[in-house]
Amino acid sequence: MVRGIRPWVEGRQLEDVVRPLCRCKPIAIQPAFSELRKRVQGRVVDRVWRRAKRIVLELNSGDSFLIEPRMTGLMLVADPPDVQHLRFEWRLEGSQANLWFWDRRGLGTITLCRPEERDAIFSRLGPDALEITPDQWWARLSVARRDIKVALLDQKLVAGIGNLYASEILHLCGIHPQTRASRLTRARVQKLHEMTRLVLEEAILHEGSTLSDGTYRNVLNQDGGYQNSHRVYDREGMTCPTCASGTIQRIVQAQRSTFFCSRCQRKR
DNA sequence: CATATGTCCTGAGAGC
DNA sequence: TGCTCTCAGGACATAT
Numbered sequence: 001m002v003r004g005i006r007p008w009v010e011g012r013q014l015e016d017v018v019r020p021l022c023r024c025k026p027i028a029i030q031p032a033f034s035e036l037r038k039r040v041q042g043r044v045v046d047r048v049w050r051r052a053k054r055i056v057l058e059l060n061s062g063d064s065f066l067i068e069p070r071m072t073g074l075m076l077v078a079d080p081p082d083v084q085h086l087r088f089e090w091r092l093e094g095s096q097a098n099l100w101f102w103d104r105r106g107l108g109t110i111t112l113c114r115p116e117e118r119d120a121i122f123s124r125l126g127p128d129a130l131e132i133t134p135d136q137w138w139a140r141l142s143v144a145r146r147d148i149k150v151a152l153l154d155q156k157l158v159a160g161i162g163n164l165y166a167s168e169i170l171h172l173c174g175i176h177p178q179t180r181a182s183r184l185t186r187a188r189v190q191k192l193h194e195m196t197r198l199v200l201e202e203a204i205l206h207e208g209s210t211l212s213d214g215t216y217r218n219v220l221n222q223d224g225g226y227q228n229s230h231r232v233y234d235r236e237g238m239t240c241p242t243c244a245s246g247t248i249q250r251i252v253q254a255q256r257s258t259f260f261c262s263r264c265q266r267k268r
Numbered sequence: 269c270a271t272a273t274g275t276c277c278t279g280a281g282a283g284c
Numbered sequence: 285t286g287c288t289c290t291c292a293g294g295a296c297a298t299a300t
Contacts, residue, residue, distance in 0.1 A: 025277065053294085070294045072278085085278085106277050107294065146271065154271095155295075162293045209293070213280060216293065233293090255273075257291085 001075045002055055004207075004219030005099060006048045008077045009057065013044050013093040020086040027087045027101075028109040036112045039063055045092075051122050052129070052159030057090075064118050066111045067101060071215075073108030076100040078220045104215055129160035129200060134193045141181045141189055148184065149177035150254045161196065164209060164233045167259045169199045171232045171242070176267040177251070177258045202229065209233075232259040240264055 017037055019026070029036065043059040050056060055075065057065035067075070073087075077097040080086055081104075088101040088110055101110060113121065127136050140158065144151045151157055152166040161169070170177050172195040175188060184192070203209065208224035210216045211234065216224055231241050232248050236259060240246040246263025 027277090068295080071292065073294095104278060105292080105294095109295090144270085150271090153294085164293050211293070213292070215279095254271095256294090 001069070001219060002048055002050045003204075005055075005075050005077060008095055008097055008219075009045050009090070009092065009099055010048050011044065011046070012095055013042065014040055014059070015091040015093045016041055018089040018091065020083075020089060022087065023084060024106055027103060027106050029088070030109075030111045030113075039112060040065075052125055052155060053162065054122075056118070062115050063112055064115070066113055066118060066121065068109045068111075069101075069103070070105075070107040070109070072105045073101060073103040074215075074217055074219075076102055076217070076219055076221060081214075081217060081221060124156060125159040126154075126156045127158060129158050129196055132158055132193070132196075134190050137193050138186060138189050141184055141192075144181035146181055147178045147253055148175060148181045149258050151181040153254070153256070158196075160200070163256050164211075164230075165199055165203060167233050167257075168231060169195045171260055171265060172199065174264050174266075176265045177253060177260050178267060202226065232261060235259060 017040055019033055039061070040059060040063065043061050045057050046060050047058040048056070053068065055067040077099055080100060080102045085102050085104045086100055087103050087106070090099040092098055101108065126140065141151065144157065149166055149170060152161050152169065153163060167177070169192065173188065173191045175184070175192070203226040206225035206229065207218045208216050209227040209230065210223040211227060218224060235248045236250040238248050240248060240261035240263060243261065243263050246261040248259055249262050251258050
């Protein structure tokens with residue numbers, strides 16, 4: 001999302017922000033919209049970046065928009081999938097397209113924060129999944145008593161891995177999702193480090209995964225492509241593409257679906 | 269402190 | 285067709 005919106009947004013002046021009329025319950029915006037609007041009108045978006053799964057629009061006033069898309073939130077610079085779930089608009093001076101936040105379920109959040117507030121929020125997150133070192137992985141996992149799959153979703157342990165990718169990563173590692181994190185060997189933690197990078201980088205390259213509900217789109221409202229590379233996610237009952245003999249299983253851990261191959265990912 | 273659970277919200281698809 | 289139920293790329297408050 002950040003790579004997609006950057007060329008349209010970075011260096012541009014923010015003419016105004018708008019909350020589109022929407023029949024659904026409004027998403028969480030902080031501070032109150034009128035105050036937020038006063039603080040950002042006329043400012044320039046200096047930098048667009050991200051920390052884990054959160055998007056940052058940094059303004060020349062020092063304030064930052066912090067956007068959390070959560071499950072169904074999208075950043076868009078093109079026509080949205082539908083208009084009734086448009087939640088927020090940034091009107092940019094001299095830009096062909098404005099920037100939109102679209103969110104079907106409405107669990108996403110938009111926060112305008114000062115540098116200290118932003119740092120405080122980010123300091124609660126663990127190391128980024130693409131930057132964490134094998135030693136950091138080891139230090140954190142060797143003291144975690146939960147199932148490895150559940151630990152991977154804890155953003156203060158490591159930040160940036162979501163439910164779908166947790167299953168994909170563990171499958172490539174040959175690790176059973178119900179393995180207690182602290183029982184992983186050093187070799188398996190090393191493998192986890194490598195496969196996390198592989199899966200996330202590949203997924204980013206293919207612009208994400210558009211699942212059967214079609215919700216996820218890139219910033220131009222086009223399908224992602226990584227769903228074609230899924231080996232286990234949402235493939236219950238299908239044959240494992242790695243061993244070509246195991247069947248993909250679905251279990252629930254911490255109220256969330258996990259998919260794995262019972263042959264490649266033995267419990268031990 | 270670490271870990272477990274319910275909750276926020278809308279819509280799609282399954283089963284009856 | 286229409287109803288009910290379950291499930292969904294997430295994170296947080298609250299309880300244990």
